[in-house]
Amino acid sequence: MISPQEIWNRIKTILKNELDQDVFESYFESINEVYKEQNNTIYLITDSLFTKTRIQNTYLPRMNSLLSEFYSEPHYFSLLAKEEIEKDRISNKREINFSHSNPSGLNPNYTFSTFVVGDSNRLAHRYALLTAEQLAGVANPVYMFGDVGLGKTHLMQSIGNYILETKPDKKVLYVRTQDFVEDYVKAGKDSGYDEFSKKFDNIDVLLVDDVQFLESKKQCQIEFFKIFERLTGDKKLIVLTSDRKASELKDIMARLTSRFEWGISLDINKPNKEHRINIIKSKLKQEMKDPEIFSEDIIDYIATVCENNIRELEGALKRVLFYCEAFEEDFTLENAKEALKNIVSSQETIVSAAPSHDLRKMLDIVGAYFKIDQDELLSNSRKKEIVYARQLCWYIMRTKYDLTFKKIGDIFNGKDHSTVMHGYQVFEEDYKTSEDTKKNVENILRKMGKNPDKI
Ligand code: ADP
Ligand code: MG
DSSP states (O other), rough: OOOOOHHHHHHHHHHHHHOOOIIIIITTTTTOEEEETTTTTEEEEEESHHHHHHIIIHHHHHHHHHTTTTSSSSEEEEEHHHHHHHHHTTTTTSOOSSOOOOOTTTTTOGGGEEEEEEOHHHHHHHHHHHHHHHHHHHHHEEEESTTTTTTTTHHHHHHHHHHHOOOOTOEEEEEHHHHHHHHHHHHHTTTOHHHHHTTTTTSSSEEEEEEGGGTTHHHHHHHHHHHHHHHHHHTTEEEEEEEEEEEEGOSHHHHHHHHHTTTTEOOOOOOOHHHHHHHHHHHHHHHOGGGGOOOOOHHHHHHHOSSSSSHHHHHHHHHHHHHHTTTTTTOHHHHHHHHTTHHTTHHHHHHHHHHHHHHHHHHHHHHHHOOOOOHHHHOOOOOOHHHHHHHHHHHHHHHHOOOOOOHHHHHHTTTTHHHHHHHOOOOHHHHHHHHHHHHHHHHHHTTTTTOGGGG
């Protein structure tokens, strides 16, 4: 995992290449250190309030869109002017009041008012709203599932933000399952499990995002089960999200997955074109003073080229906006096409970045290394050793060749990109913690004639 500092360094370099020299020097040159990272937000410090406002108004969408390429979950930049920090230090507050951070862990931008309803999410939205009004009175737990980038986190956090606003005495806590797991492991090493589980005492609403990350984490599941039982026993609301149905989760205790099905399960699907167009229009209203200058044909074009997921759709829109603003171009369809050139032709770029003979060679080598048939490697077999070898391939394809999860899925017999992403994340975790796994990757890269240090 690259550090936020390193990510900022890289983004700064990209901005340097993209922006006029004087713009870069006036606004970005002096922003060096990342002040801190918290709740998916990276805080940068600007020289003055003027610079902060200028960046916020013009360059922030582009910065956030670049940032989204480094993380699978949404992350944001937030800016603080030097004087704001100093003022805060003088008043001796312990914690600066950042716009994105609050004890609930919620992002205040994820609200019902910014969530666009369509056929693919109508039912989920209706229940989410009912739940926000009546808490555990509707169904408990509320389990929402669907592919990546379709709005699960947004909808779940809308519930939390709505409750905080309408019932301020309620204690809401949002946790990403990855953080839950990480904190649990840390607790074992230092503060102890009691301290860890205390965090969940006196909570009225617990929002647990991406619960599929509990897979294969036995001890964590047991701890989670206890918290779950305690809260539901006290009629406290639990909302969960996952990338698939509870019954399709693997390596999670049956008593836990069956609990997930006790309440209500809601699926969120891909938006149709009309829905995508409405989403674009809604984002334009939020981002622009005069959304009308964005013509129907541009909106239609973006909605046509980004059909799989809303995060991509947002990214494309931000790119077009940035392109047009930064270069002071008219908002024409040609400009929009130019701005999205790389996204639309990414398939071709990918092929050139990863010559197919290289990939074939990798499959041969991995097959021989683990004594597995190539067909099996590409199959849907869930045998442990095959899954491992397959995920290793995905890891190399992603880190070495920068292939998208979708492209990798296509090569592996049309696997869904969320399956690939999940497998990749599991393997990445393993790579970080297991010497054997690290060795395996290095050996294979060496056999492929690649430099293993450059992963
Ligand atoms: P998931 O958790 O399913 O991966 P997110 O909730 O992170 O997806 O959504 C990805 C991005 O798309 C977010 O920026 C979110 O605000 C936006 N988004 C998703 N669904 C909608 C919607 N129905 N209306 C407006 N924006 C949406
Ligand atoms: Mg999410």
